[in-house]
Amino acid sequence: MLKYTIRRILGMIPMLFLISIVVFSLAKLMPGDSLSGEIDPANTDPQYIAEMRDKLGYNDPVHEQYLRWISNFMQGDFGKSTRYKIPASEIIAERMPNTIFLGLMSLLITYVFAFLMGSYAGRKPYTLGDNFISAFNYIGLALPSFIAGVFAIYIFAFNLGWFPSNGSVDISLEQGTLSYWISRFHHVLLPAIVLGALSTASYTQFLRNDIIENTRKDYVRTARAKGTPEHKIYRSHIMRNSIIPVVTFLGIDIGLLVSGAIITETIFTYPGIGQLFLSSVTQRDYPVLMAITMLLSFLTLFGNLIADILYGIVDPRIRLD
Amino acid sequence: MSNLVHKEASLLEVKNLETAFSIDGAYYNAVDKVSFSIKPGQIVGVVGESGCGKSVLSLSIMQLLPKGNGEIRSGEITFEGVQLNQLSDTEMNRIRGRDISMIFQEPMTSLNPVFTIGYQLQEVLFNHMKISKGDARQKSIALLKSVGISRPEKLVDEYPHQLSGGMRQRVMIAMAIACQPKLLIADEPTTALDVTVQAQILELLKTIQEVNDMSIILITHDLGVIAEMCDEVLVMYAGRIIERSDAESLFYKPMHPYTELLLGAIPKMDEEAGMLSSIEGMVPSLKNMPETGCRFALRCPKVKPECSAVTPLLEEVEEGHSVSCILYETSMPRKGVKP
Numbered sequence: 096m097l098k099y100t101i102r103r104i105l106g107m108i109p110m111l112f113l114i115s116i117v118v119f120s121l122a123k124l125m126p127g128d129s130l131s132g133e134i135d136p137a138n139t140d141p142q143y144i145a146e147m148r149d150k151l152g153y154n155d156p157v158h159e160q161y162l163r164w165i166s167n168f169m170q171g172d173f174g175k176s177t178r179y180k181i182p183a184s185e186i187i188a189e190r191m192p193n194t195i196f197l198g199l200m201s202l203l204i205t206y207v208f209a210f211l212m213g214s215y216a217g218r219k220p221y222t223l224g225d226n227f228i229s230a231f232n233y234i235g236l237a238l239p240s241f242i243a244g245v246f247a248i249y250i251f252a253f254n255l256g257w258f259p260s261n262g263s264v265d266i267s268l269e270q271g272t273l274s275y276w277i278s279r280f281h282h283v284l285l286p287a288i289v290l291g292a293l294s295t296a297s298y299t300q301f302l303r304n305d306i307i308e309n310t311r312k313d314y315v316r317t318a319r320a321k322g323t324p325e326h327k328i329y330r331s332h333i334m335r336n337s338i339i340p341v342v343t344f345l346g347i348d349i350g351l352l353v354s355g356a357i358i359t360e361t362i363f364t365y366p367g368i369g370q371l372f373l374s375s376v377t378q379r380d381y382p383v384l385m386a387i388t389m390l391l392s393f394l395t396l397f398g399n400l401i402a403d404i405l406y407g408i409v410d411p412r413i414r415l416d
Numbered sequence: 417m418s419n420l421v422h423k424e425a426s427l428l429e430v431k432n433l434e435t436a437f438s439i440d441g442a443y444y445n446a447v448d449k450v451s452f453s454i455k456p457g458q459i460v461g462v463v464g465e466s467g468c469g470k471s472v473l474s475l476s477i478m479q480l481l482p483k484g485n486g487e488i489r490s491g492e493i494t495f496e497g498v499q500l501n502q503l504s505d506t507e508m509n510r511i512r513g514r515d516i517s518m519i520f521q522e523p524m525t526s527l528n529p530v531f532t533i534g535y536q537l538q539e540v541l542f543n544h545m546k547i548s549k550g551d552a553r554q555k556s557i558a559l560l561k562s563v564g565i566s567r568p569e570k571l572v573d574e575y576p577h578q579l580s581g582g583m584r585q586r587v588m589i590a591m592a593i594a595c596q597p598k599l600l601i602a603d604e605p606t607t608a609l610d611v612t613v614q615a616q617i618l619e620l621l622k623t624i625q626e627v628n629d630m631s632i633i634l635i636t637h638d639l640g641v642i643a644e645m646c647d648e649v650l651v652m653y654a655g656r657i658i659e660r661s662d663a664e665s666l667f668y669k670p671m672h673p674y675t676e677l678l679l680g681a682i683p684k685m686d687e688e689a690g691m692l693s694s695i696e697g698m699v700p701s702l703k704n705m706p707e708t709g710c711r712f713a714l715r716c717p718k719v720k721p722e723c724s725a726v727t728p729l730l731e732e733v734e735e736g737h738s739v740s741c742i743l744y745e746t747s748m749p750r751k752g753v754k755p
Contacts (some may be wrong), residue, residue, distance in 0.1 A: 313525040320518040323513075411575040
């Protein structure tokens, strides 16, 4: 398994190299640059803009620009944000805890609810309870998060006043105190529910269908013929098999943990990576944009690796070597 | 079969069993008014072509019919004086695996791929007896040894995919005999295996049967297996038992035209190679089953006009040999079960 892991990590290097070319090209293909976004064209001397472009290296040949970026990148220098004038890594590091907190909360909501609803619906398919869960799930799947988010803010934040409508914490509170953490939790809950609802819906249906399929398997009949009680058949024999495909999702989720919430974070003005990503696009803040994209690519590859290793653990038929 | 066994009380008695499947809201009998009994220590073969209801019959006895689809509509299944089809699932769980156990046709898929052989063997022990983990492990190793597995200490920690088909079927047999059941139902236990492995598995079943003195219902479509193993044979066609006899007289004196054709379809070593003989036509599907008359009439070479009008009963024609065909006049007093 260790050998397999090392081989996979080494295999990521050429992959990341190719990704870096795509990321750089996409950034270059965007119309405009950080100067056209930042400076009021009516009030700025065109000569100054031309000078700045030259100084920032925007007039150099593309391959030189790429080589400069990638060699700095590999040395851990992700460049300076053209908007905040501080290193991109600092801005990302500052936003990261908020995003991870939101991601973990929404994953927790997803897994707990999907597991409860999916195993119930799989065990009692085509009953009233199953239909109710299905209806709930289809609504969850059909509602885009920007609609769900707006309605959630309108109903639960404005009308009912149960949750704050924006931000990640009440800024008047002192960092590290209990009430500070309660406030953070309070702020993250509504976006986490909105974010988690979509994946809850698909995971629930997936788990349900897999359980129904496994119920018809020969080994379930064998377990019944041994006199194993029904609840134990579901709890051990079927669940243990139905978990295997869900592991695929877990790998993808590790990538989503960090990227997941571009739209949701923006609607809730929650200061995380997703919101930073979107504003960096509009401001043409290339260094931040490229650093985030590279980070997400790496996490996606890493998530796939984790999923493959988990496969080897939950399914004895898969051997990693 | 010795007369001594005949005098004993039946271990299992099936009376007028009707098991039906619902198709588009209507019920169709897959097993139709089947009656038979098994005495302790007896091996009874059930033979018939695919779809004749042999598997449904065995699942009915085990109360393992697919829920919401298959259903016992009427009849009685009595095991040691207890009517199985009246029991709740919890009560039935105490019998399944302990008093009656079953092995299946497909050893490749009948074991759970994610659990070790040891876990799956010990499960049946934990279900039915109070036993410590260590003892259960020792017992499962002993069981594997008793079904002829050469390295049981290693095998308990292996997974089903690491085993060959024959080995898996041995594991299934070890699981089935773990609690020394009184009745073993073997549903085509050798169909999916190589011929050489088939012989070994049958040999093993016979040895275990003699040692444990259990009864076996052996379901098969292989008449050779019947000849090798069984005391008594039930021939099924389209959900009904059409002939019942001891194994020897079935082979020497088949009565029902269907049985005759079945025996005729076995290729013989000393014959010229040519076309294999077969039975023309197909078993009518559940939905198209004729309501009255003999269900084999459409394919029968000896068919008479009244065959499709009169439903024949299973009647004892000779001592220990019953047939359900109007060609045979009963010389014995009528004992057949009226539907």
